[in-house]
Amino acid sequence: MRLIRQYDDVMQAQDAALRLRREGIPTHISSRHSHVASGVVTGALKVGLWGLLDSQYHDALAFLDDANHRVTTGMSEEELVRVESSATKTSFASFNKLLWYVGPVVLAVIVGLVYLKEKGVL
Template sequence: MKLIYQSSDKQAVEASRLLLESRGIPVHISNDDTNRNLSYMSVAVQVGIWVVFDDQYLDAVALLKDDAHDVANPRDVDEYRTSLNNAETEMRKSGFDRVMLGFMLLLIAGIVTYFVSKITHS
């Protein structure tokens, strides 16, 4: 992932995102939530636009300079977003499974400790 540029102008970043993604260059917007949540403050928060695949960086820069530029290796942005969402869902599920496993192990250890203490005190 490479940074294309940063700006405090959220509308300009969004316009760039739309152009790049419409031509098959998936991007990531950094500090988007921070910008939205702190927009009432006088301090301008820089929002970054990043090209997801490094091999598309030069195409992204060229396309932003000239919107007639032909992207050499466009990707299916919807497919990329779907795979990203699926990976996030799997990570959340995996995290929940780990928490439940830890809880069950603690519960079993507590039960074993309880019965061992009952047996040794009788």
């Protein structure tokens, strides 16, 4: 996955993502929800447009710079659906793995703080 462009506006990123998808290039927009919530509060001042496949990076850049560029690495609709589905599953698996490692640590810290408070240390 490679960062194609950053945008100040979510709508610009979504427009670019739709144009690329029509050409067979699957993408992901990062920080979309954080940016909408308020970039000043969340720190997400821009949104990122990411290409899911590194092999399509140069084609994506060229197409966004020139709508007449002929995309040579585009995928069929069936391939797009497969890649997008796989990316979603990978994302959920990574998040779940993170929860399994971080969750017990957070729980231990909370239990420790409660224990120390009851003992009068805090």
